[in-house]
Amino acid sequence: MAVNYATVTWDQLHRDARILAEALVPKMPFKGVVAVTRGGLIPAAIIARELNCRLVETISVVTYDEEERGKPTIIKSPDAAGDGEGFLVIDDLVDSGVTARVVRERLPKAYFACLYAKPAGMKLTNHFVVEVPQDTWVLFPWDTAPLFVPPLASKTMDKAD
Numbered sequence: 001m002a003v004n005y006a007t008v009t010w011d012q013l014h015r016d017a018r019i020l021a022e023a024l025v026p027k028m029p030f031k032g033v034v035a036v037t038r039g040g041l042i043p044a045a046i047i048a049r050e051l052n053c054r055l056v057e058t059i060s061v062v063t064y065d066e067e068e069r070g071k072p073t074i075i076k077s078p079d080a081a082g083d084g085e086g087f088l089v090i091d092d093l094v095d096s097g098v099t100a101r102v103v104r105e106r107l108p109k110a111y112f113a114c115l116y117a118k119p120a121g122m123k124l125t126n127h128f129v130v131e132v133p134q135d136t137w138v139l140f141p142w143d144t145a146p147l148f149v150p151p152l153a154s155k156t157m158d159k160a161d
């Protein structure tokens, strides 16, 4: 169960995607990029731009059924990527590793990279940028919005009332 939150802003995400792209330069050229939807879509777009990859494929793995964890299923296959040879797979986060395991089974020859990785799944990646503690829930910019936060002084005054 997640007990901590780590908020990632658009700027941080862009910076981390560029850091990942730079680390991948020695692995070039790639035939194309496979984005793990949906979280991998925006990181993959940034990295495809940096690495000059025009071919962008997607794979969609559905892991959760309602609130309960279900059997992971590929609902969109990355047909253009074959067995993954020469392709770069990009996801935003590897958490338990369930999604990454399914993707790797489908694309065994691909290079798998992500921005953030938790200990339970990080061994399934070829490269990641930032390690995140297992109990931390990463809040991505597409999942969040700025909210008004009351000043500390007003909270103190409320207590005094």
Ligand SMILES: O=P(O)(O)OC[C@H]1O[C@H](OP(=O)(O)OP(=O)(O)O)[C@H](O)[C@@H]1O
Residues within 6 Å of the ligand: 036, 037, 038, 039, 040, 061, 062, 063, 064, 091, 092, 093, 094, 095, 096, 097, 098, 099, 100, 121
């Ligand atoms: O390592 P795991 O425990 O499998 O978790 C990681 C996966 O979870 C998130 O996707 P999610 O299933 O939330 O779907 P989404 O990207 O469409 O929101 C994330 O984008 C990864 O693909």
